[in-house]
Every structure is written in structure tokens, then in C-alpha cells.
Amino acid sequence: MTDEVDRLVADWHRERGDLDLSAVEVFSRVGRLARHLDLARRKAFSAHGIEPWEFDVLAALRRSGEPYRLSPGQLLRETMVTSGTMTNRIDRLAERGMVRRLPDPADRRGVQVQLSATGRRAVDAAFEGLLASEHQLLSGLSGRDRTTLAGLLRTLMAPFDSPAD
Amino acid sequence: MTDEVDRLVADWHRERGDLDLSAVEVFSRVGRLARHLDLARRKAFSAHGIEPWEFDVLAALRRSGEPYRLSPGQLLRETMVTSGTMTNRIDRLAERGMVRRLPDPADRRGVQVQLSATGRRAVDAAFEGLLASEHQLLSGLSGRDRTTLAGLLRTLMAPFDSPAD
DNA sequence: CAGTGTTATCTTGACGTCGAGATAATGGAG
């Protein structure tokens, strides 16, 4: 059983037999898989009328728990985007009625982004759809394999976790 | 040992204890890891004065072997971008002297993109740098673990491989 | 060989993100 990446590695090996390509076997698959997952995510969300970037913001608010309120600064750290991008995202989500901007009572520079009831319904439905879709994709792996995979990925993530991120 | 994703899952579990979050353990890590890898890739390439998108195109030409010549259509299929994007990329690579556009002798609609000597030197150096960087990131895993991980990822990729991709 | 659907590439306009900088408020040091 060979896949895209096996062919990629075979090509490189033919051209550059002097190089150790073992890293490519892992990282190229991570990259491609992430790409396919993005598409699957987009598809799962489209059934609920939301975009991946919308989900990212709404989900951060949703999982922060009651009262579903975070500052733009907290949101941009959760979602790994710049402040300009977050301003734009909040604008568009507010236009759609998914969130509201409230003044921060303790800091007049600050703003609180409040998830609306509409937004909460949307993000809950979208998340359930996403889980169903991802569950499908995982069906090829046993429970034991899933745990192994999650563990190996966590190990790989470790260097990126806290330091100067 | 807990990571970002453990915290994410814990948050969701507190808010939505009714849902099975095992898929998140895997896919959220794949997505985040891919993001960090993109940054690491960008950093590794910057030492050689090229951008990730440049590498993607040049590497496709390089690993195709002599005479390092592919059509824009082949390139866009290799790199998973649209035709408009590829036209733009070839334009910029040609400006930098990394590739040349040649007419396709067999099809007057067609074009052949030819890797230049400069382009070949650049992509070879960049690839070596990338492998060194990725080797570092893999150092936390034993050879056995790497093989296991690559295998599990390949299994996950299988549904995406040939069908209507 | 005329007609027609397909293929290959390029063009265009809209969109989302980034990076740098602007604005405004805060909090600590002297």
C-alpha cells in the first residue's frame, strides 16, 4: 500500500540518494493531512452556514464557559491570528449577530466580545457536525491506535509548546 | 505532561460533557503541529533566501528529475493551488531567475517551466536546510516511533488519496 | 473539414490576512 508521500519520497530518493528522508515521511504527511482536514472542516461547517474562521472565534468563546465573554486580545491568542485580523473577524461576526462588542468596565481601552444566543446555537451545531465528520475519518483506527497517535503527536508538539511561542 | 490540546479538550469536556472528544485529541494536534511546522519551514528556508511557496514549486521541478521541466498544469496539481495562483508564482520565480518559461513544442497552448541552474542550487540548499531542521524536531522520537507514526498517518490519509481529490 | 466539447493557461476582481503604525488608556517610578 503506497500513498502520495511514498511516491514523493521515492522521487527524492532517486534524485538525492545521499539524503536521509525519514523526516519527510512524517512531516510531509502531517502537512498534507492538515490540508485535507481543513477541507473536511470547511465542508462540515458549511452545512451549518459558518466558515472555519468563524468557528475558531465562536468556539473559543463557547469553551471559555459562561458568560461566554472574552477580550479581543484573549481571542487572538487563542486563535493565533494578528490583532488586525481579529478586529476584522469581530466586525463581521457582529454584523451577522453572532457576537456583540461590550465596553470593558474595568479598562476603558478594552472591549469584551460576548457570544450571542444565535452564536451559541450556531457553534454548538457546527461542533457536533465537525465531531461526526472527524469520527468518520478516525474509523480506520482502533482505540489503541488513536491513543498511540495522539501520544506521538503530543511528543512532537512539545518543543513548540511554551517557549517563545 | 499536558499540552495545549489537553487544555482545549478539558474545556470542551467541562462545557459539553455529552460529546465524544476523542477525535479532537488527534485532529487538533495534527492541525496545530502543521501550523508550527509551517513556521519552522519558513524559518529554515529564509536562511537560503526563499519562501515556502517558492520551495513548493522548485521542489516539484527538482524531484521530477532531468531535464527539470514541467507544465504549469502539472505544477498546480503537485502543489494543490489554482491555475491563477500558479501563473502568478511562475511569473515571480521567472523574475527572480529561478525558472524559465519555454513554449511546449507539441502543444501550442502549453508552456514548459524549466528550472534554471540558479533555481536548482537554491532548492537543493533549501531542502538540505529543511531536512536538518526537521531532523531536529524528530529527535524526540525513536526510529520505531517514527515508523509507527508515519504508518498511522498514512492510514488516516488513505480516504483522501485517490478518490475525487 | 466544419462543428463542438475539452484542455491549458492566463486575467481579473474580491477577499482575508499580515505587519507596521496610530490612538488611547493604564500603571509604576521618581
Next chain:
DNA sequence: CTCCATTATCTCGACGTCAAGATAACACTG
């Protein structure tokens, strides 16, 4: 108090990508 470095958010211009459509050439059909 007054400075001043820091923090929070927003603004603006540039850039890369995409989607849709334009153009041109090919290849099959009758």
C-alpha cells in the same frame, strides 16, 4: 503629580490566493 514604558485595540496598505471567466488550441465526431 508627571513621565514614560507598556498594553489594548483599531486602521491602513500590501500581498497572495481563489473563483470565475476569457482566450486559444486541440481532438474527436460525423
